[in-house]
Amino acid sequence: MHTHLRCLLLAFAAAASAAANAQDTPSDPAVATVKVSTTRDPVDKSYRKMIKGMERFEREHAYAPAASLRFQLLPRTPDVNMQGITLRVAGDTLSVKVPVEPDNSFVLPRNEQALREDAAVLANRKTTSMTWRATIVTPGLPAGTRRLGDMRLECRVGVEAGLVSNSSPLFGWLSNALTGADDVCTSPNGNYLFFAERPVFAVRLRAGARSEVLPFHFLYAGGGLPREELPFCDCQVLLDRTYYVPLWDTSWPDDTLVEFEYMSDLPEAQP
Amino acid sequence: MSARALFPALALLAALAGCATSPVPPGTQVPAERLAASVVPGTTTRAELLATLGATKTVVFDSGYEAWLYQSPAGNGRFTEFVILLNPQGVVAKTRQGPTSTPAP
Numbered sequence: 405m406h407t408h409l410r411c412l413l414l415a416f417a418a419a420a421s422a423a424a425n426a427q428d429t430p431s432d433p434a435v436a437t438v439k440v441s442t443t444r445d446p447v448d449k450s451y452r453k454m455i456k457g458m459e460r461f462e463r464e465h466a467y468a469p470a471a472s473l474r475f476q477l478l479p480r481t482p483d484v485n486m487q488g489i490t491l492r493v494a495g496d497t498l499s500v501k502v503p504v505e506p507d508n509s510f511v512l513p514r515n516e517q518a519l520r521e522d523a524a525v526l527a528n529r530k531t532t533s534m535t536w537r538a539t540i541v542t543p544g545l546p547a548g549t550r551r552l553g554d555m556r557l558e559c560r561v562g563v564e565a566g567l568v569s570n571s572s573p574l575f576g577w578l579s580n581a582l583t584g585a586d587d588v589c590t591s592p593n594g595n596y597l598f599f600a601e602r603p604v605f606a607v608r609l610r611a612g613a614r615s616e617v618l619p620f621h622f623l624y625a626g627g628g629l630p631r632e633e634l635p636f637c638d639c640q641v642l643l644d645r646t647y648y649v650p651l652w653d654t655s656w657p658d659d660t661l662v663e664f665e666y667m668s669d670l671p672e673a674q675p
Numbered sequence: 676m677s678a679r680a681l682f683p684a685l686a687l688l689a690a691l692a693g694c695a696t697s698p699v700p701p702g703t704q705v706p707a708e709r710l711a712a713s714v715v716p717g718t719t720t721r722a723e724l725l726a727t728l729g730a731t732k733t734v735v736f737d738s739g740y741e742a743w744l745y746q747s748p749a750g751n752g753r754f755t756e757f758v759i760l761l762n763p764q765g766v767v768a769k770t771r772q773g774p775t776s777t778p779a780p
Binding site: 482603605606616617618619620623624627628641643644665667 | 769771
């Protein structure tokens with residue numbers, strides 16, 4: 405399923421690329437050519453969109469009534485230094501520093517002037533070097549578990565806020581065209597990726613007496629991503645921590661626990 | 676329609692044809708008893724897996740770990756997943772079974 409969607413995306417990308425190449429060599433000299441030299445840096449996020457994500461969190465808080473919302477920065481390329489990241493909200497006339505915690509999570513402050521100026525949220529890192537996620541965690545869960553309702557809300561907030569970072573503007577456009585904000589979190593083809601704290605070997609859902617291990621294709625971005633396609637996925641360096649959960653399957657209640665078996669039983673040594 | 680306008684449409688058709696003819700290969704099918712007898716965590720090596728069970732769907736990670744997926748028949752056209760984790764030294768680190776479902780796509 406996921407593979408077919410990816411294949412379709414690449415097919416459309418190939419066709420669009422062919423169209424672009426065809427336009428690169430105009431045969432009619434009377435036709436004007438417009439060159440777009442830059443695209444918006446996908447690491448820079450729209451402040452307005454992120455605020456929309458926060459508003460969605462408030463509207464749909466019932467998925468995770470006891471949780472609060474944070475955002476988190478995650479590595480997307482092998483060489484990015486995830487220590488000492490700074491973040492600011494930058495508009496035409498405004499610059500507001502956003503404190504970043506050691507785990508690279510942060511709370512985005514609400515600022516009316518930044519909204520008016522259509523500000524960007526900027527990190528001091530290179531284009532495509534990081535990806536972003538919403539983090540919504542109900543306090544008091546058993547160690548090493550997550551709660552499905554929290555993740556349902558993370559997806560909704562994350563999509564609304566435009567957090568998923570694809571390196572190709574074309575790829576990002578296609579993703580948005582094929583999967584509207586609500587579709588992503590309610591469809592088996594939504595493909596919203598989550599990242600475990602450590603490399604994961606198995607993911608199990610547990611709700612009361614019901615317990616199921618998720619199939620292999622729920623792990624590692626489907627388990628069929630060729631190495632040459634990895635740069636298109638914001639799971640590029642987190643592949644062994646990557647998994648889907650059946651957000652769309654309402655037979656699993658919001659209080660379902662998501663349990664992890666990691667590749668290594670011992671926590672990795674802290675640097 | 677000009678030849679230049681046709682080119683992207685032909686590219687799309689060719690790419691979509693590729694989608695239809697190159698699905699992800701499923702995990703190799705091996706009886707459950709043979710899997711249980713052949714795979715011992717901490718002992719069995721990559722070479723032994725290839726020799727006794729054959730190649731199968733594999734995901735290789737930057738860390739050197741590898742996840743291998745086999746499937747064992749579970750009756751009524753259903754199959755149970757058998758997943759093997761190889762450590763960077765090429766030795767089986769752990770295994771898991773399940774879930775049971777129709778064959779992987």
